[in-house]
Amino acid sequence: xxxxxxxxxxxxxxxxxxxxxxxxxxxxxxxxxxxxxxxxxxxxxxxxxxxxxxxxxxxxxxxxxxxxxxxxxxxxxxxxxxxxxxxxxxxxxxxxxxxxxxxxxxxxxxxxxxxxxxxxxxxxxxxxxxxxxxxxxxxxxxxxxxxxxxxxxxxxxxxxxxxxxxxxxxxxxxxxxxxxxxxxxxxxxxxxxxxxxxxxxxxxxxxxxxxxxxxxxxxxxxxxxxxxxxxxxxxxxxxxxxxxxxxxxxxxxxxxxxxxxxxxxxxxxxxxxxxxxxxxxxxxxxxxxxxxxxxxxxxxxxxxxxxxxxxxxxxxxxxxxxxxxxxxxxxxxxxxxxxxxxxxxxxxxxxxxxxxxxxxxxxxxxxxxx
Amino acid sequence: xxxxxxxxxxxxxxxxxxxxxxxxxxxxxxxxxxxxxxxxxxxxxxxxxxxxxxxxxxxxxxxxxxxxxxxxxxxxxxxxxxxxxxxxxxxxxxxxxxxxxxxxxxxxxxxxxxxxxxxxxxxxxxxxxxxxxxxxxxxxxxxxxxxxxxxxxxxxxxxxxxxxxxxxxxxxxxxxxxxxxxxxxxxxxxxxxxxxxxxxxxxxxxxxxxxxxxxxxxxxxxxxxxxxxxxxxxxxxxxxxxxxxxxxxxxxxxxxxxxxxxxxxxxxxxxxxxxxxxxxxxxxxxxxxxxxxxxxxxxxxxxxxxxxxxxxxxxxxxxxxxxxxxxxxxxxxxxxxxxxxxxxxxxxxxxxxxxxxxxxxxxxxxxxxxxxxx
Numbered sequence: 001x002x003x004x005x006x007x008x009x010x011x012x013x014x015x016x017x018x019x020x021x022x023x024x025x026x027x028x029x030x031x032x033x034x035x036x037x038x039x040x041x042x043x044x045x046x047x048x049x050x051x052x053x054x055x056x057x058x059x060x061x062x063x064x065x066x067x068x069x070x071x072x073x074x075x076x077x078x079x080x081x082x083x084x085x086x087x088x089x090x091x092x093x094x095x096x097x098x099x100x101x102x103x104x105x106x107x108x109x110x111x112x113x114x115x116x117x118x119x120x121x122x123x124x125x126x127x128x129x130x131x132x133x134x135x136x137x138x139x140x141x142x143x144x145x146x147x148x149x150x151x152x153x154x155x156x157x158x159x160x161x162x163x164x165x166x167x168x169x170x171x172x173x174x175x176x177x178x179x180x181x182x183x184x185x186x187x188x189x190x191x192x193x194x195x196x197x198x199x200x201x202x203x204x205x206x207x208x209x210x211x212x213x214x215x216x217x218x219x220x221x222x223x224x225x226x227x228x229x230x231x232x233x234x235x236x237x238x239x240x241x242x243x244x245x246x247x248x249x250x251x252x253x254x255x256x257x258x259x260x261x262x263x264x265x266x267x268x269x270x271x272x273x274x275x276x277x278x279x280x281x282x283x284x285x286x287x288x289x290x291x292x293x294x295x296x297x298x299x300x301x302x303x304x305x306x307x308x309x310x311x312x313x314x315x316x317x318x319x320x321x322x323x324x325x326x327x328x329x330x331x332x333x334x335x336x337x338x339x340x341x342x343x344x345x346x347x348x349x350x351x352x353x354x355x356x357x358x359x360x361x362x363x364x365x366x367x368x369x370x
Numbered sequence: 371x372x373x374x375x376x377x378x379x380x381x382x383x384x385x386x387x388x389x390x391x392x393x394x395x396x397x398x399x400x401x402x403x404x405x406x407x408x409x410x411x412x413x414x415x416x417x418x419x420x421x422x423x424x425x426x427x428x429x430x431x432x433x434x435x436x437x438x439x440x441x442x443x444x445x446x447x448x449x450x451x452x453x454x455x456x457x458x459x460x461x462x463x464x465x466x467x468x469x470x471x472x473x474x475x476x477x478x479x480x481x482x483x484x485x486x487x488x489x490x491x492x493x494x495x496x497x498x499x500x501x502x503x504x505x506x507x508x509x510x511x512x513x514x515x516x517x518x519x520x521x522x523x524x525x526x527x528x529x530x531x532x533x534x535x536x537x538x539x540x541x542x543x544x545x546x547x548x549x550x551x552x553x554x555x556x557x558x559x560x561x562x563x564x565x566x567x568x569x570x571x572x573x574x575x576x577x578x579x580x581x582x583x584x585x586x587x588x589x590x591x592x593x594x595x596x597x598x599x600x601x602x603x604x605x606x607x608x609x610x611x612x613x614x615x616x617x618x619x620x621x622x623x624x625x626x627x628x629x630x631x632x633x634x635x636x637x638x639x640x641x642x643x644x645x646x647x648x649x650x651x652x653x654x655x656x657x658x659x660x661x662x663x664x665x666x667x668x669x670x671x672x673x674x675x676x677x678x679x680x681x682x683x684x685x686x687x688x689x690x691x692x693x694x695x696x697x698x699x700x701x702x703x704x705x706x707x708x709x710x711x712x713x714x715x716x717x718x719x720x721x722x723x724x725x726x727x728x729x730x731x732x733x734x735x736x737x738x739x740x741x742x743x744x
Contacts, residue, residue, distance in 0.1 A: 135423070165422065165577055170622050174699065177688045201691040218691045236693045282694045307559035310583035310603060312621025313673055313710070318555065332673065332695070334583070334607045339562055 001153045001184055002062040003028045009058035011044055018044050020210045031180045031200045033189045036207035042190040046156045050079040077154040078147030082162060084139045086131040092142045093127040099150040117145045137168035154186040173199045194233055206230050228359035237281040237316055240327050244277050259301045259321050278353035281330035287344035297349040308337045382413035383447050383538040390443035392429050403429040405595035416565050418582035419575045421592035431575045435541045436460045463532030467544040469524040473517035477527050480516050484535045502530045522553035540572040558584055591615050613740040616669050625707050627668045631660045640668050644703035648682060652729050659743055667735040674731035675709035681726035686719055
């Protein structure tokens with residue numbers, strides 16, 4: 001349950017720097033998400049917090065106590081791997097009991113503790129089964145039970161939901177909330193799935209290329225992304241990004257997007273002639289749905305449906321507008337359209353995100369409208 | 371092309387499964403994988419088989435393909451009983467999770483192989499291979515060896531290979547599971563285009579509801595070997611016929627609360643022992659329902675719950691944020707409820723709120739059978 005402090009952590013692997021000077025504080029009793037694309041350094045960071053690997057430089061403090069040279073047992077940290085790493089030849093009961101047996105606790109005590117944690121994680125009925133007989137969700141429950149039973153204060157889960165069906169993910173996310181609240185342990189999720197940042201929106205660290213790019217809660221990362229990578233990654237559906245040219249027309253500055261022009265009443269601080277315009281799929285509306293929910297500076301465009309992808313309770317329309325990539329539009333219901341149909345779509349200029357050619361965030365559309 | 375089996379293959383095919391049951395024997399225990407499934411797959415239709423692992427969807431698919439014989443029941447292609455025909459005679463095109471290609475042959479030869487077996491001219495073969503590879507965007511790779519390609523391209527070649535055969539029906543078993551997310555969207559669009567273009571039926575198995583919901587005209591939702599509902603994606607979402615479908619379709623799935631119906635001075639209330647009391651007199655036929663059912667399961671989707679100044683009091687347990695929407699996890703009268711509502715930043719964990727339900731979206735289920743009460 002301690003506060004974890006990482007100070008100037010560096011790690012090399014096969015000659016390349018996989019963690020570049022990481023400074024991060026993870027508050028006590030928190031549910032913390034380390035988010036990033038594959039190979040961004042999340043697992044390397046997780047292993048260093050767990051004490052499975054030592055950093056090449058930097059220190060790790062738990063509640064101001066330096067634990068850099070301590071192993072996982074002394075740190076009281078448990079890491080749950082993607083494949084759950086259960087012993088295939090042991091039953092669920094014996095898997096959970098294994099860390100207690102190593103501590104040579106009395107048999108009755110072990111039994112009591114295993115049953116208690118199994119009850120809590122709703123796997124009491126599955127204890128006599130072997131891992132091969134358990135579903136993905138049950139295996140994960142056994143792995144978490146094994147971490148809990150030995151009284152770990154920090155549980156690190158590496159890509160915990162990647163191998164689980166959608167429905168099981170829903171349950172397991174709710175379980176982690178419950179667990180963290182009831183037991184008060186630190187839960188750290190290492191995840192490449194943006195939905196995990198949505199499910200645990202309080203504390204997020206976004207990593208890319210071994211660097212910590214941005215730390216904050218979901219709203220901060222969503223509203224004020226540091227760069228285009230954060231903007232694309234942190235959202236329910238990946239943000240649309242359109243390359244635009246800054247031009248002059250009738251004494252006004254305009255952004256030529258290739259699917260229409262955006263007039264700028266106020267000129268933001270722009271250098272160069274290229275700009276990237278980001279618009280989130282949830283901020284685009286389809287015409288026939290009854291128009292745009294709010295008035296203002298509305299941008300309208302048209303395209304042909306490539307496919308309408310139904311996800312859960314929503315639909316993503318992939319609209320071919322003649323640009324390199326189709327524009328993604330999120331419709332908050334089941335909305336099936338056949339490929340080839342022509343649709344009119346709108347968004348409010350105040351919702352766009354502007355980035356310079358290097359992908360650094362400049363401002364939101366609202367601020368250029370004044 | 372399909373002339374060998376005139377009457378079955380040369381035309382569009384309607385598939386009919388008549389009371390199919392499949393029992394697997396494993397030692398002394400027998401497992402009922404498919405239980406009394408009757409299903410009609412009309413011509414030119416994209417049909418999805420959807421359900422959790424072990425629900426019987428793959429076995430059903432294999433029975434349609436002729437890879438598996440049913441323990442009882444019959445399979446018809448256009449009124450012709452094909453139950454005893456093997457897979458090749460049924461001329462179905464199959465695409466599996468892992469593409470089945472000849473690794474040492476070029477992409478061109480992989481696609482051409484099934485055509486060569488049917489003894490058409492090399493010139494005609496060339497024309498067809500070029501056409502299909504143009505359509506699937508693999509024209510630049512025709513001279514490459516299949517083993518040199520990445521998984522996305524290999525799956526495209528596997529699809530091209532079965533497309534040129536002019537099959538009776540396409541059978542796809544989780545074909546996009548191993549394909550990368552970006553390529554998956556593109557391949558989904560292609561599959562839909564192929565189906566519309568060729569006018570053939572496609573039967574598609576997946577545990578991924580978004581895949582099946584995206585592509586299918588009709589979906590059979592399966593659980594424990596049974597088809598629970600066979601319907602359009604919209605109806606599965608809006609009119610689930612039982613609690614399983616309500617829960618399985620949509621994300622998160624439907625909320626369910628066990629309630630008792632109480633009639634009082636001309637009104638009907640949903641009640642729980644913990645003190646919930648919600649007037650549902652507005653539901654059609656509610657008085658008839660109340661006279662036949664004392665207990666019901668109240669079902670409502672998270673996106674059909676709104677915050678309100680009155681209604682049902684609930685406490686906010688935690689929240690997920692989905693961009694401009696949020697999922698509120700709440701507790702109301704001891705029951706967990708999830709609501710999907712527009713992002714409102716004032717709400718904090720621990721807050722008490724009032725929620726109300728979209729009257730047109732409420733569904734009552736029979737607690738004994740789990741089936742919707744109509």
